[in-house]
Amino acid sequence: MKQRIKISDVQLGYKKSGQIVQVLKDLNLAFDASQLVGIVGLNGVGKSTLLKSIAGLLPLLKGEILIDGIAVNDDAYEVLAKKVAVVLTEKFGGFNLTVIDVVQAGMMPYTNALNQLNAEQMKVVEEAIKLCGLQHHQHRFLEELSDGYFQRTVIAKALAQQTDVILLDEPTAFLDYAAKHDLLIMLKRLCEEAQKCILISSHDLDLLLKYCHKLLVITEDDICCIPVEEAKTNEAFKQIAKGYL
Amino acid sequence: MSNAAKFILLFLLFCIGIYMSLFFGGSESLNFSDLSADFIFYQIRLPKTITAILAGAALSVSGLILQVIFRNPLAGPYVLGISSGASLAVALSVMAGSGLHFLPGFFWAKAYTVLSSIVGSFAMTILILSIAVRVKKNVILLLIGLMISQICGALQTVIEYFAEPESLKNFVLWSMGSMSTTNLQDIPLLAGSTLIVLGLLLFFIKPLNAFLLGQLYAQNLGVSVKQKRFWLILISSSLTGIITAYCGPIAFVGIAVPILSRMLFQVSKQQVHLAACLFLGPILLLFADAFAHSLIKHMALPINMITTFIGAPLVIYLMFKNKQW
Numbered sequence: 001m002k003q004r005i006k007i008s009d010v011q012l013g014y015k016k017s018g019q020i021v022q023v024l025k026d027l028n029l030a031f032d033a034s035q036l037v038g039i040v041g042l043n044g045v046g047k048s049t050l051l052k053s054i055a056g057l058l059p060l061l062k063g064e065i066l067i068d069g070i071a072v073n074d075d076a077y078e079v080l081a082k083k084v085a086v087v088l089t090e091k092f093g094g095f096n097l098t099v100i101d102v103v104q105a106g107m108m109p110y111t112n113a114l115n116q117l118n119a120e121q122m123k124v125v126e127e128a129i130k131l132c133g134l135q136h137h138q139h140r141f142l143e144e145l146s147d148g149y150f151q152r153t154v155i156a157k158a159l160a161q162q163t164d165v166i167l168l169d170e171p172t173a174f175l176d177y178a179a180k181h182d183l184l185i186m187l188k189r190l191c192e193e194a195q196k197c198i199l200i201s202s203h204d205l206d207l208l209l210k211y212c213h214k215l216l217v218i219t220e221d222d223i224c225c226i227p228v229e230e231a232k233t234n235e236a237f238k239q240i241a242k243g244y245l
Numbered sequence: 246m247s248n249a250a251k252f253i254l255l256f257l258l259f260c261i262g263i264y265m266s267l268f269f270g271g272s273e274s275l276n277f278s279d280l281s282a283d284f285i286f287y288q289i290r291l292p293k294t295i296t297a298i299l300a301g302a303a304l305s306v307s308g309l310i311l312q313v314i315f316r317n318p319l320a321g322p323y324v325l326g327i328s329s330g331a332s333l334a335v336a337l338s339v340m341a342g343s344g345l346h347f348l349p350g351f352f353w354a355k356a357y358t359v360l361s362s363i364v365g366s367f368a369m370t371i372l373i374l375s376i377a378v379r380v381k382k383n384v385i386l387l388l389i390g391l392m393i394s395q396i397c398g399a400l401q402t403v404i405e406y407f408a409e410p411e412s413l414k415n416f417v418l419w420s421m422g423s424m425s426t427t428n429l430q431d432i433p434l435l436a437g438s439t440l441i442v443l444g445l446l447l448f449f450i451k452p453l454n455a456f457l458l459g460q461l462y463a464q465n466l467g468v469s470v471k472q473k474r475f476w477l478i479l480i481s482s483s484l485t486g487i488i489t490a491y492c493g494p495i496a497f498v499g500i501a502v503p504i505l506s507r508m509l510f511q512v513s514k515q516q517v518h519l520a521a522c523l524f525l526g527p528i529l530l531l532f533a534d535a536f537a538h539s540l541i542k543h544m545a546l547p548i549n550m551i552t553t554f555i556g557a558p559l560v561i562y563l564m565f566k567n568k569q570w
Contacts, residue, residue, distance in 0.1 A: 057461050074469075081467030092459045094318060096513040105458055108451060109467040114516065115451045161466075 038208030106160030262531030301526030308499030321500025334365020363486030497556020
């Protein structure tokens with residue numbers, strides 16, 4: 001199985017008013033193609049920091065991350081844009097941005113300097129819009145969308161980016177019940193059919209248990225990657241679920 | 246109406262504006278039979294018209310860039326105090342420069358003023374940007390910008406207090422903002438520098454569009470955010486700096502024109518708005534200038550009065566329309 005993400009000896013954190021806040025340390029992980037990996041952990045444990053760091057949006061304090069063999073660092077933005085797409089929790093809008101504008105932005109790593117899309121690229125955008133069920137909302141302004149449809153729009157953008165790796169930070173948060181399942185089913189299919197590697201953080205543990213191949217369980221003092229079948233017997237996972245599952 | 250039709254309309258208005266500025270500016274329409282009319286046309290109205298076109302284009306593009314970078318539709322070089330920073334720098338450099346006679350010739354003296362103005366506006370933009378990352382609400386940033394421009398204004402008053410009477414008069418006239426302070430000799434430097442800086446923007450269309458999604462998404466889309474942001478800030482403050490050096494601080498054009506452009510063209514593509522600003526800005530200033538010259542016979546009103554009457558209500562309207570501030 002082709003390895004998509006390799007994390008060696010990594011220490012993660014961010015700077016807050018000049019001071020370095022260390023979030024996760026001694027990370028040694030690897031994720032393969034065709035894997036849908038759920039990231040679970042309590043609030044503030046570092047799920048977002050991990051995802052942003054893998055995408056190169058936060059500098060590493062130590063260590064190295066490789067995506068398809070390419071080191072994630074400041075010089076590699078342009079290459080990385082074709083390797084890894086993110087769905088973050090940050091909101092944006094205004095400036096006449098519509099759904100289709102955002103999905104088209106996903107094509108930006110492939111367009112010319114004037115950011116024009118050719119017919120083939122338009123097709124990719126259309127496909128992404130269809131996959132996320134946004135056909136009837138293409139021309140709506142972002143600020144008119146419900147949180148759920150905004151979420152779908154950003155997911156469609158990530159799909160349009162056509163990357164081998166997709167990182168999603170709590171994408172299920174605002175979706176309705178059926179849409180959550182639709183999303184996970186779609187992601188699983190993408191993984192299996194297109195050999196993608198998808199990491200998704202979520203607090204919807206039952207969803208992750210149902211659809212993911214693996215779980216990355218993050219607690220304050222440990223981080224482990226387990227096959228989803230072992231989750232129910234895993235101490236760290238049980239600690240997070242607190243007996244409710 | 247299609248976007249192409251809108252652009253044709255803008256172009257027509259642009260031509261009407263030029264025609265008015267060339268042939269109806271000042272007190273009387275021109276009679277080309279005598280020599281003074283020739284002088285008025287070439288030394289006053291032609292440079293004034295060119296200046297208004299360049300200033301309108303440069304200030305509105307400068308405002309557009311700021312609004313995108315700050316992701317704040319209420320940003321602009323005047324309301325954020327960047328114009329004040331530029332004029333303070335000009336005041337300082339003129340004061341310091343009055344003792345220095347090492348700058349030979351007209352061109353270098355002007356270039357020196359322009360450069361100080363650019364430095365002033367760049368420093369102010371960096372200051373505002375460093376404040377902006379700590380401020381969550383757009384309106385707070387606006388208030389901080391206003392306070393900073395008050396501080397710059399106060400400092401400027403101190404400088405004026407010590408200035409020579411003759412240079413003081415020129416300086417005060419300049420700081421009121423005007424399209425009529427340039428003559429034909431000024432045009433090569435003014436037009437050359439403005440057009441070069443505007444031309445650089447062709448390389449930044451993708452980053453401008455990407456910045457709309459926020460810095461993190463922009464970076465994930467392959468834009469080296471820090472580098473592009475630096476250049477865009479440099480371009481924006483150069484445009485404000487160049488124009489402020491010649492025309493003084495011009496109010497509200499930089500904030501109002503991009504807002505008008507987004508109301509007129511309901512798209513998010515920044516290349517469309519850049520093009521629209523190149524027409525809308527000059528139209529606004531050409532008409533404002535014609536209006537300033539024709540409202541009261543034999544007297545020109547300050548152009549800032551008119552741009553404020555257009556710009557300030559727009560800002561208020563936008564605050565009411567968007568509840569998210």
